[in-house]
Amino acid sequence: MTRQEIADRVINTTARELKMNASDIHETDSFAEDLGADSLKSIELVAAFEEEFDLSVVEEDALKVQSVAGAIEFFDSLINHQ
Amino acid sequence: MDSLHLDQSQITVLEQQGCSASDWQTVTLSPQCILSRIRNAAFSGTVEIGDNTGVIRVDGMEFDCGIYHAAITDCTIGDHVRIANVGSVVARYVVGDNVAIENTAALIADIDPACGNGVELDVVNEAGGRGTVIFNELSAHTAYMQALMRHNPECTRRLSSLILAALRATARGARIGSHARIVHCGVIRNVDVGPYAFLHGTQYLENGSILSCAEHPTEIGEGVQARSFIIAEGAKIESGAILDKVYCGQAVKMGKQFSAENSLFFANCEAYHGEAVSLFAGPYTVTHHKSTLLIAGLFSFFNAGSGSNQSNHMYKLGPVHQGVFERGCKTGSFSYVLLESRIGAFSVVIGKHYSNINTPNLPFSYIHEDEGASKLIPGMTLFSVGTVRDGEKWPKRDNRKAPVKRDLLCFDVFSPYTVEKMRRGRDELLALAESTPKEKPFVTYGGLQINRLLLRKGAKYYSMAIARYLNEKVSERLMNALAHSSDWAVATASLSSDGLLQHPDEWTDLCGLLTPRERLAALEAMITSNACESIDDVNRELGAMYDAYRADEWRYVCDVFRKEYGIEPAALTHEKALAAVEEWKRSASSLHAMILEDAKREFAAFAKIGYGIDRNEEERERDFLSVRGSSETNSVVQKLVNEEKELEQRYQQYSSIILTNRKE
Numbered sequence: 001m002t003r004q005e006i007a008d009r010v011i012n013t014t015a016r017e018l019k020m021n022a023s024d025i026h027e028t029d030s031f032a033e034d035l036g037a038d039s040l041k042s043i044e045l046v047a048a049f050e051e052e053f054d055l056s057v058v059e060e061d062a063l064k065v066q067s068v069a070g071a072i073e074f075f076d077s078l079i080n081h082q
Numbered sequence: 083m084d085s086l087h088l089d090q091s092q093i094t095v096l097e098q099q100g101c102s103a104s105d106w107q108t109v110t111l112s113p114q115c116i117l118s119r120i121r122n123a124a125f126s127g128t129v130e131i132g133d134n135t136g137v138i139r140v141d142g143m144e145f146d147c148g149i150y151h152a153a154i155t156d157c158t159i160g161d162h163v164r165i166a167n168v169g170s171v172v173a174r175y176v177v178g179d180n181v182a183i184e185n186t187a188a189l190i191a192d193i194d195p196a197c198g199n200g201v202e203l204d205v206v207n208e209a210g211g212r213g214t215v216i217f218n219e220l221s222a223h224t225a226y227m228q229a230l231m232r233h234n235p236e237c238t239r240r241l242s243s244l245i246l247a248a249l250r251a252t253a254r255g256a257r258i259g260s261h262a263r264i265v266h267c268g269v270i271r272n273v274d275v276g277p278y279a280f281l282h283g284t285q286y287l288e289n290g291s292i293l294s295c296a297e298h299p300t301e302i303g304e305g306v307q308a309r310s311f312i313i314a315e316g317a318k319i320e321s322g323a324i325l326d327k328v329y330c331g332q333a334v335k336m337g338k339q340f341s342a343e344n345s346l347f348f349a350n351c352e353a354y355h356g357e358a359v360s361l362f363a364g365p366y367t368v369t370h371h372k373s374t375l376l377i378a379g380l381f382s383f384f385n386a387g388s389g390s391n392q393s394n395h396m397y398k399l400g401p402v403h404q405g406v407f408e409r410g411c412k413t414g415s416f417s418y419v420l421l422e423s424r425i426g427a428f429s430v431v432i433g434k435h436y437s438n439i440n441t442p443n444l445p446f447s448y449i450h451e452d453e454g455a456s457k458l459i460p461g462m463t464l465f466s467v468g469t470v471r472d473g474e475k476w477p478k479r480d481n482r483k484a485p486v487k488r489d490l491l492c493f494d495v496f497s498p499y500t501v502e503k504m505r506r507g508r509d510e511l512l513a514l515a516e517s518t519p520k521e522k523p524f525v526t527y528g529g530l531q532i533n534r535l536l537l538r539k540g541a542k543y544y545s546m547a548i549a550r551y552l553n554e555k556v557s558e559r560l561m562n563a564l565a566h567s568s569d570w571a572v573a574t575a576s577l578s579s580d581g582l583l584q585h586p587d588e589w590t591d592l593c594g595l596l597t598p599r600e601r602l603a604a605l606e607a608m609i610t611s612n613a614c615e616s617i618d619d620v621n622r623e624l625g626a627m628y629d630a631y632r633a634d635e636w637r638y639v640c641d642v643f644r645k646e647y648g649i650e651p652a653a654l655t656h657e658k659a660l661a662a663v664e665e666w667k668r669s670a671s672s673l674h675a676m677i678l679e680d681a682k683r684e685f686a687a688f689a690k691i692g693y694g695i696d697r698n699e700e701e702r703e704r705d706f707l708s709v710r711g712s713s714e715t716n717s718v719v720q721k722l723v724n725e726e727k728e729l730e731q732r733y734q735q736y737s738s739i740i741l742t743n744r745k746e
Contacts, residue, residue, distance in 0.1 A: 033687050047535035060675035
């Protein structure tokens with residue numbers, strides 16, 4: 001899967017879970033400060049990403065991800081580099 | 083005390099000092115009594131006065147002992163007592179040694195007063211049906227058995243008769259215990275005051291007992307109004323608290339106009355500003371804020387946010403609904419829970435919930451409101467730093483100093499009680515995940531919605547906590563066994579369960595005391611069959627349950643370890659033991675890392691929003707740093723960091739011991 005495909009799926013999943021338009025979400029956005037994802041939403045997002053990419057992530061690693069770009073890198077690394 | 087009748091010359095002296103008596107023949111004095119220290123006193127009935135030499139401290143000053151400006155009726159007064167400036171009368175009290183009663187409106191007892199003992203409180207259900215009798219020896223557990231075991235009416239009836247028998251056996255007149263201080267108080271009627279109690283500025287007390295002791299004096303402060311109550315050792319009730327039919331247990335703190343009726347508060351509860359009605363506040367129930375109403379419910383190890391509220395009334399058959407917040411729950415600001423509800427242990431409730439919640443098998447959950455819907459995130463507080471702090475702070479904040487601690491408390495956050503709930507929750511969540519199609523965004527469970535994506539996630543969190551608990555218990559036990567014998571067969575044989583419990587996985591929380599259900603059933607049977615002949619017998623059995631907790635916990639661990647991993651701890655090979663240590667390390671490290679991340683979030687950018695007002699970014703950072711510090715300096719975070727290192731060290735040590743033993 002290309003990085004762009006991963007980025008699109010991360011952004012679309014984020015938009016769906018946070019009930020936002022995908023066009024309003026940017027790679028530079030922080031989940032907490034910019035998109036308003038509190039710790040409850042963070043858990044739902046991790047679960048949504050797992051289903052989207054059909055992966056099971058290490059919880060403590062996933063919860064360290066702070067930004068959309070970070071999530072893209074995280075899943076790119078899991079999918080393409082492991 | 084060898085009291086003597088007064089001779090005529092003594093009577094003359096006292097009358098010249100403004101004293102009078104209805105009959106001087108019924109007034110007796112200690113031979114050591116200094117007559118000049120009895121002035122403007124009016125005696126009636128039988129009055130016995132002890133040695134009044136010496137001084138006593140009141141308001142930080144030393145005053146002579148004696149009786150000044152007071153009417154005394156049918157009293158026995160001990161040695162070195164000062165009674166001064168009593169508005170009306172001190173009547174029918176036995177006053178102990180070294181007592182000070184100063185500037186108090188009245189201290190009056192009827193003949194054979196109950197002093198709050200035997201009063202029945204309508205707890206948990208405001209409409210009644212769970213009447214609980216308060217008495218001096220009440221514990222959270224005997225109260226629980228009275229209120230919440232109505233499925234067994236014969237047990238309830240028999241327990242009630244044991245309590246009444248105890249009340250009859252201990253009935254006595256009202257007393258002011260030695261070293262008590264009663265200063266600047268209003269009317270005190272039919273109140274038994276224990277040794278070393280300190281009553282100051284209290285407004286009105288009627289029909290109560292204030293238990294107190296040298297080790298932990300009880301304090302009743304300004305503006306308190308209390309009727310039909312018992313207040314236990316070390317409690318501090320102050321600043322306008324209003325109590326009507328209330329029991330306050332050991333080391334309870336209450337004040338700032340808190341009002342309570344038909345309510346029980348057990349060890350270390352704290353209640354300020356708010357209101358309690360028909361509340362069964364188990365140990366460590368804390369409510370500090372205005373507009374918080376705790377009503378018609380069973381709580382323990384609970385923390386109420388401001389404006390927390392529940393409703394027990396649907397305007398149909400009256401206030402008949404009740405709630406259960408299992409141990410360790412918290413409610414957020416202005417949360418609302420519709421009763422009937424039962425919230426699983428260590429859950430957090432945020433927002434307003436208009437459905438009847440029933441989630442005992444989903445402990446450690448977040449219950450929140452999202453666009454008007456009530457939702458649950460299972461297992462989320464497992465990795466909240468708040469849960470960790472709670473588990474550590476309760477034993478540290480056990481303020482009870484009385485020699486006998488009536489409430490027998492198991493503080494463990496992870497216990498057979500909570501772990502078994504997680505096992506059930508895990509299985510239920512996995513079953514729901516299996517049966518829920520992908521198209522369905524959420525499932526309904528216990529009156530709440532759970533995001534479908536979180537079903538497996540919650541089950542995973544529970545699995546991690548279960549694995550950590552079981553494997554840590556087994557690993558620790560094995561290490562202890564190997565310390566006593568390096569013979570693997572001998573060491574592992576000592577891990578076997580004695581099989582004493584038929585159902586080691588069925589536990590109950592007896593309001594702070596965790597015990598297998600069959601032990602409670604056995605106690606019920608003993609009470610019902612009259613094998614318990616007194617309330618002391620019941621308390622002894624409860625003590626035995628408490629003492630058996632660790633052994634029972636191991637019986638649970640053996641049973642559930644076998645169910646989870648297919649092997650008894652006693653049958654562990656070196657390889658299986660290494661796997662158990664590995665599993666413990668893996669699950670503990672994961673949960674610990676998640677907790678650490680949760681703690682570090684308290685130092686993220688959003689946490690700095692209110693800092694450095696109208697200042698630049700650098701000043702904002704400096705302001706935050708000076709007030710909150712950083713994750714590198716925060717003591718909680720650093721403790722977590724150190725624990726991670728300790729965890730790694732223990733893992734290395736355990737593995738090394740097993741590997742070394744295998745070589746031998």
